[in-house]
Amino acid sequence: MPARVSEALVLRTYPLKEADLVVSFLTRDQGKLRGVAKRARRLKSAFGAGLERLSHVRMAYFQSETRELVNLDSCELIRSQFGLVSDYWAGVALDYFAEVSEQLLPPAEPNERFFRLLLAVLGSLQAGEPWRAVTYFSLWALRLSGWMPDLGGARRVSAESKAVAAEMLRVPVAQLSTAEWTQATAADLRRFLVQEIESHVERKLITAHLLEDSGS
Numbered sequence: 001m002p003a004r005v006s007e008a009l010v011l012r013t014y015p016l017k018e019a020d021l022v023v024s025f026l027t028r029d030q031g032k033l034r035g036v037a038k039r040a041r042r043l044k045s046a047f048g049a050g051l052e053r054l055s056h057v058r059m060a061y062f063q064s065e066t067r068e069l070v071n072l073d074s075c076e077l078i079r080s081q082f083g084l085v086s087d088y089w090a091g092v093a094l095d096y097f098a099e100v101s102e103q104l105l106p107p108a109e110p111n112e113r114f115f116r117l118l119l120a121v122l123g124s125l126q127a128g129e130p131w132r133a134v135t136y137f138s139l140w141a142l143r144l145s146g147w148m149p150d151l152g153g154a155r156r157v158s159a160e161s162k163a164v165a166a167e168m169l170r171v172p173v174a175q176l177s178t179a180e181w182t183q184a185t186a187a188d189l190r191r192f193l194v195q196e197i198e199s200h201v202e203r204k205l206i207t208a209h210l211l212e213d214s215g216s
Helices: 088-104 112-126 131-143 157-169 183-198 210-213
Strands: 004-016 020-028 029-037 056-062 069-077
Touching: 004 029, 004 088, 004 112, 020 056, 020 112, 088 112, 088 131, 088 183, 088 210, 112 131, 131 157, 131 183, 157 183, 183 210
Parallel strands: 029 069
Antiparallel strands: 004 020, 004 056, 020 029, 056 069
16 A cells, blocks of 8 residues: 655654654645654654654655554655744744644544645744734634634624734735734734634643733
8 A cells, every 4th residue: 555645734742652653643635634653752763853743744654444543654844843942932832733723623624724824823933923823823723613703793802803803814924914913902812712712622722821821
């Protein structure tokens, strides 16, 4: 059976046995999959840094209709998030993106727009805009999942926050104006969106309280 190769973003890894990992990853063409990477925890693993959180890779794997988990063969690193490790709040944003994606996305359901959303906000993080990226991601994660509330009737956000949300729904994150992007507006809208996301997942988000403590 030939290996399938998909452009992918790594969401989470879980230890398995002594040297293996279970990897949850989002592919551009097949949606969210989980697979076993044998010997990935060894120092000289063939996967290298490709299985780090939100690494952008080309993943090669063997897929069987009778098994839930695919067998990971190798991955080619396209872009690493290693350069963001020294920035604490960028690291929190990465954790948040990965956690929300893992919780919201159903298995094996293609969602190319969500994949492109993650690529866009990761690019915004590289440009040094963590909280704009977090808020933009939260808004579009709700919208692409079909759970976007009617902000016109929402009472928990200010008129300024609604205006920023409307702008975010019109233009890409890289083109957002900074004129009305105030600390109060960003925190107000982000808090509302996180609460909406948590109302649709099985448990409270681990990283949500870190966003509240950001003071941004």
